[in-house]
Amino acid sequence: MSRPIQHLLLVEDDSTWRDCLGEVARAEGLKVSHATDGVEALEWLRANPRAGHPDLILLDLVLPRMDGWELYGQLRTNERLRHLNVLMFSAALSGQEPPLGGVVGYLRKPHAPEAMLGELRTQLRHLPETLSREPSGPYTLRFQEGVSVSLGTLPRPLAHALRLHLLRAAELVGTELPMTSTWLMALPGTPPSLLVTVEGVQVVLDVDDERRELTASSAVIPPHLVSAS
16 A cells, blocks of 8 residues: 655754754654745745645644744645645644634644654554645735724734634635534625624634635634633
8 A cells, every 4th residue: 555645845943943853754754844934835835846845744833934823824725736735733723623724734833842752753654545636725814903903912822723713714715515603604785795703803804705714803802811811
């Protein structure tokens, strides 16, 4: 049986983590390429032909310049890069993340890389034989400046959870799936809009079907979270 993963792109700014995770991947027989942040990863992917792209991107979500969330959004809305598969890791992940297109799994990042090596080996060995190759992409997700500033004050675990759900909304809006759930609701009106609610934080997304864009136009943050931040 052929190996489903042959080439891994590791996106991590900490050299100790890069060395440890890269060593595990190479021990599993993979070719390993490196990038220190989202900007470098995106430049590397754009400079290489699709035939040279990795089978999997192991992506730290907390990075300088362009973080993992923004890089993921860039990948999913770029026709040339949409085929790429991502395995995310971060200390802020809860283990109950909603599904996202192209994301094959999540790893919770401990204080030291050694504590994550066993789980990484398991993931690399047991990922599906055929990884995701989705031809259609989500709507682009944009933030008005005031909303971006407001959401930046949230505690990191909640900010991560909110980003996940906003990206999930961008995946769903162009499909025929129901747009009402405990966290996502279609609001009446013209132009159409969506309401995303996560742990009391509410974000309104304006929908532009012609441009295939979602714009976070307003956010309501509960007072206790404002004071906590």
